């Protein structure tokens with residue numbers, strides 16, 4: 040019977056280019072990270088399976104896995120991993136590396152990142168009304184309005200508790216800029232030059 | 240042959256070292272912390288892989304000790320100081336009062352007279368015993384102990400009054416003795432890793448989550464349930480028993496090493512369950528089953544039982560379910576499926592922490608990163624203080640430590 044050898048090149052690529060990528064070697068495939076993760080029901084693979092796919096040379100599956108951009112940085116996996124694998128660092132490292140390669144594994148995360156970035160870039164603040172509005176509108180105006188209607192109850196509760204200001208749309212009325220906007224922009228531009236992808 | 244060999248710890252390693260040295264003609268001082276010999280092995284129900292009661296072997300050893308005038312035994316004692324050098328040590332021994340002298344015939348009248356109870360440390364806290372007690376039914380020395388908590392109470396007086404042999408000594412006091420020895424064997428053994436430290440198993444949340452050492456006591460005839468395996472929450476027989484392997488082992492946050500025996504202990508305990516409860520199902524959750532050399536056959540045998548299944552998954556969480564059921568969350572690493580499995584009795588297979596990690600030898604010694612001791616010139620580790628292992632390995636190690644000790648004292 041013909042056997043197919045694993046493609047070793049991808050794992051070497053990860054060990055060399057991904058932040059803490061070599062930690063994947065430490066994994067003993069116990070499964071604790073996948074169960075510890077609060078997003079376990081949302082994830083397609085979870086960290087353990089991703090490590091396994093890396094070792095098996097499944098480049099496309101790993102680089103396109105939405106899981107690597109789904110991670111919320113809660114650190115539970117890193118705290119509990121019995122082998123001391125810096126799970127979260129590798130997850131972020133993989134996302135970073137995918138973006139560098141021009142792959143966007145999870146569009147929503149990327150868009151949210153852009154909305155977040157835009158808000159800071161324009162006003163120096165993360166505006167609780169502005170960011171979700173921009174984010175939902177990215178799917179197109181019709182889609183955006185539907186999405187927002189769905190979120191109306193949450194919006195109302197946030198308004199009544201003064202956790203959010205009322206706005207008709209993004210920039211209406213515009214948010215106040217912070218004082219040192221010039222200095223902040225300099226920093227942001229520098230960060231942008233260092234980051235992979237565009238608004239990752 | 241003027242110099243003696245001092246052995247600390249009367250478990251299988253220490254007893255073996257003491258006997259081998261004494262039977263080779265050397266004087267031995269054996270110092271044991273408990274009121275009895277045998278160590279953790281005395282608390283086991285059966286030995287893997289033969290499934291025989293550990294007492295066969297222990298009793299033969301006790302007979303050898305009893306008939307050998309070269310062994311001087313201190314129970315309820317600890318070594319608090321070591322001075323000197325190889326060939327010439329002065330060892331300070333602190334002995335706690337037993338409040339019962341050698342006239343005791345173990346008739347049990349003191350226990351009948353006493354009302355106070357204490358948690359049974361022999362049963363790993365699973366049951367209560369009278370505050371005047373025989374450590375267990377085959378204890379060596381075969382003599383009662385009175386707990387210090389009742390000595391100054393009415394119960395203490397009652398015990399003294401009840402004793403027909405004048406064996407109760409209420410004014411017994413701690414004693415400090417200095418023994419001279421040419422070499423020392425340190426065989427202080429191990430402790431079960433504290434399961435409550437693995438917080439995601441919620442060990443203290445249900446009486447139906449127990450440890451593997453407690454399981455030995457549940458199955459043992461002399462244990463808190465008379466040998467019946469039951470759920471401690473309601474006394475009923477369990478229907479779905481789970482074993483969680485590597486509970487706090489092979490884990491950088493807990494014991495980073497493999498204890499080598501807990502897979503075998505769970506395989507063995509699965510047979511306890513199946514022997515007693517014909518309808519019970521057993522699931523063993525594991526990272527990988529470690530059953531080396533001759534023990535592999537035992538694994539194969541246990542695997543043949545249809546009601547014992549194996550799931551490759553380290554359990555990541557135990558949650559309470561409805562009606563006291565326990566829900567185990569894991570990722571089956573063979574199929575990739577994440578699951579929630581319901582069980583009514585869960586056994587945590589905790590590992591062996593060397594006692595030298597918990598309390599150090601009062602001498603200048605070198606330990607590895609896990610607290611296992613390395614041999615020095617005149618002080619030798621034996622058994623599970625050197626590495627985790629099963630009984631026959633501990634016995635061999637005790638023998639080898641005896642030989643090293645003899646080499647120090649021979650001809651002096």
Ligand SMILES: Cc1cc2nc3c(=O)[nH]c(=O)nc-3n(C[C@H](O)[C@H](O)[C@H](O)COP(=O)(O)OP(=O)(O)OC[C@H]3O[C@@H](n4cnc5c(N)ncnc54)[C@H](O)[C@@H]3O)c2cc1C
Pocket residue numbers: 247248249250251252253270271272273276277278279280283285286287288316317318426427428429430451452455500504507589590591594621622623624628629630631633
């Ligand atoms: C759940 C479980 C089941 C097991 N089942 C089996 C089995 O079926 N078969 C098998 O081969 N192995 C089994 N083992 C392993 C077995 O228990 C060990 O191999 C054995 O106990 C090792 O003996 P030891 O003398 O090194 O240590 P211990 O048994 O721990 O003895 C050490 C002795 O030293 C004493 N001591 C401690 N500190 C001091 C001190 N400071 N001063 C004086 N004395 C001290 C202790 O009181 C104790 O009496 C099992 C282990 C576990 C966890």
Ligand code: SF4
Pocket residue numbers: 065066067068069070071072073086087090119120121122123124126
């Ligand atoms: S918890 Fe750690 S060792 Fe276990 S599967 Fe995840 S990364 Fe690997």
Ligand code: SF4
Pocket residue numbers: 075076077078086109110111112113114115116117126127130
């Ligand atoms: S840090 Fe990310 S991968 Fe890890 S448990 Fe949290 S969400 Fe899951």
Ligand code: SF4
Pocket residue numbers: 339342343344345346347348349350383401402403404405406407
């Ligand atoms: S102390 Fe006395 S009463 Fe108690 S068991 Fe011993 S002989 Fe009997």
Ligand code: SF4
Pocket residue numbers: 484485486488489496497498499500501502503527528529588590
């Ligand atoms: S013997 Fe088995 S349960 Fe114990 S630490 Fe090793 S692998 Fe884990």
